[in-house]
Amino acid sequence: MVRTIALLIGAAFVAALGFALFGTIKTAITDPAPESAEHVFHVHPEDIGLKSAGLLGKFDLQQVQRGFQVYKEVCSACHSLKYVHFRDLTKIGYSAGQVKAIAEAWVIEQPTINPETGEAATRKNVPADPFPSPFANEIAARAANNNALPPDLSLITKAREDGSNYVHALLMGYRDQPAELVKDFPGSKTPKGLHYNPAFANLNIAMPPPLTQDGQITYADGTKATKDQMARDVAAFLTWSAEPNLESRHGAGLATVVFLAIFLFLVWGAYQNVWRDQKH
């Protein structure tokens, strides 16, 4: 009885699938899906070899500090960093005093309430504050950016496939739209107000090129600020901001794995010992 019912149900599913299979093959032959411009022209990021990549990677704090400078002088005009606090900067090598000075001098102030009138106001940042958003809210951000919303950057390198390399590739990816793209895919011409960038998933990004020329900023440590250097450095900084505990994770991981390897060896020895007289 069970087997008869099973046979009938099995036959029904196989028949429904067979029918769907036939339909899929027929559609694939008579009406194949057209190739898309994204499919042909999208480029995957190349490896920029950050020191934090790899099994036991550590941050290059000098580079992360330079990247912070790029964020501060370029990105922070539009992008928030809301899950990072000023106090976190002590972890990339700034002293408590420096952090206090950075927070106090930050151009965008922290929203607060006027204690006398109860009206909305702003005050200077302190180390305990998160980085303030450059816009009061999403509508203000969109209004200032051609209706596009600049994403928060705290987690950006974890929120994109191959994120650290992606940030560099995106910043370096701006170029004129290739003539053959427009020729092959006339519908995919970059719309007005967007910018062609093959590192971006759909090829057209709302963000105008943020790094426009070498020497756009002057690095505090004297490193030559080429476009490529700035893109690498800010990628390093955003890798830190997304995963600030990476170094302690790697360190704890090494200790744990060594411990467990010894544990496994001892347990295996105990197992051999317990079973030494038993055939199995």
Place this chain on the structure above:
Amino acid sequence: MSFPWAKHYEPKQPLMRWLDEKLPLPRLVYNSIGAGYPVPRNLNYWWNFGVLAGVALVCQIITGVVLAMHYAPNALVAFGSTEHIMRDVNGGWFLRYAHANGASMFLFVVYVHIARGLYYGSYKAPREMVWLLGVVIFLLMMATAFMGYVLPWGQMSFWGAQVITGFFSAIPGVGETIRVWLLGGFAPDNAALNRFFSLHYLLPFVIAGVIILHIWALHIPGSNNPTGVDVKGEQDTVPFHPYYTAKDGVGVGAFFLVFALLVFFAPNLLGHPDNYIEANPLSTPAHIVPEWYFLPFYAILKSFTFNFLWIPAKLWGVLAMFGSILLLFFLPWLDSSPVRSASYRPKYRVFLGVLLLDVLVLGYVGGAEPIARNVIMGQIASMYYFAHFLIILPWISRSERPLPLPTSITEAVLAKHGETAHAEPALAH
């Protein structure tokens, strides 16, 4: 329960004797996972995975309970509270990565445990109840894992919840009403997040309860073994402790080593980048995919692309997806072969190998883009999945001619060592 030669619990300490009279809990442990439980002597490492699943559940409960002390189940702050755990809670990153990857470890060892059962016929008489309870545990785990994935309230959390609860809207007539009732709204929102959190906290303890029943049901006939031959006498078994506690210890060591490598060196390997973007009902991700352990079932769901007979494609997909798991409940009666172990079933073994490959193909298709090639692969693989359990297995279990079975476990063990049963009579000592 258990064999007549099982060792008896004899407390020597006065305190333990007193305890045994009032509450014989140590006796229960002794008889379940101590020296009082005789186990076939020939279990291989595939038998470690049941214990490993228990270890994984304990890890999930411990990390989960602590995470719940810091997490806020409210749609406005859930994503931020997860980041607070990652950045500001002492060791919070470890707790969260251990819990997220712990789910993968749990599902992985359970899949191996199920595959072990399929190969060695552990679902057959007299262990049908063990198998049925196991399928119940598997279903509870899937529900728990799904609801847990929703809690960080990232993009995949939200859209995964949208897709999965959307299954209920495939029910003719009342489907949409049921979906709205389950979610507490027209789309996943605060009401859904709150109930998911509540159930995500509850279900692991239900799982723990069903595990107790699972082990209880197992101890009535005793453990199966790689030959599938019944235990004939004392020489076929060894006490669980110290023999299998030692062997399981090796498995536990290897389990934690793999677990540590994932947590410390590749914590986001099995996750999806989109779940680091806060949930946004107005922006649909390019590809909505579930976690890896649901991909084969997701592939079955997606394979029904055309309406057939009077049933719409979506309903076919949902029926098939639930059916693909529910059919496991009938497995002990679909397979009528009296031989348990696939080692002695030359044809079943081949089809089981194909099934394993088939499920891997389904897993690939479940996560791949729905281009024609992948859809076709998924449809063929889904056909085989149902054909295997519902058509091939009932047929083959009658038609195949099994290989000769060893007369006892001891004989099989000695044959492996190139000896005969008479050569070494004092085997159990």
